[in-house]
Amino acid sequence: MKLTLEIPDTTQIDETQIKEMLAAKLYETGKLSLGQAAELAGMSKVSFAEILHKYDVSLINYPISEMTRDAAAI
DSSP states (O other): OOOOOOOOGGGOOOHHHHHHHHHHHHHHTTSSOHHHHHHHHTSOHHHHHHHGGGGTOOSSOOOHHHHHHHHHHO
16 A cells, blocks of 8 residues: 655654654554564664654553453463
8 A cells, every 4th residue: 555645844754753653553553563563664673663662652562451361361
């Protein structure tokens, strides 16, 4: 899929930041795997994992509700 966006110059956000931000949020919501998100951002998996904190996204995407349920099953 190809997507074209018009971002006003006044935002001072460059194309790299937009790709990183979109990839991070899609990873956070589970829409993309780490590898897919890294590819969207144009980065290696390791590099992408290292920038997730800039967008308040955790590398470990394990919801508390699932963790609690799994712990109760043990």
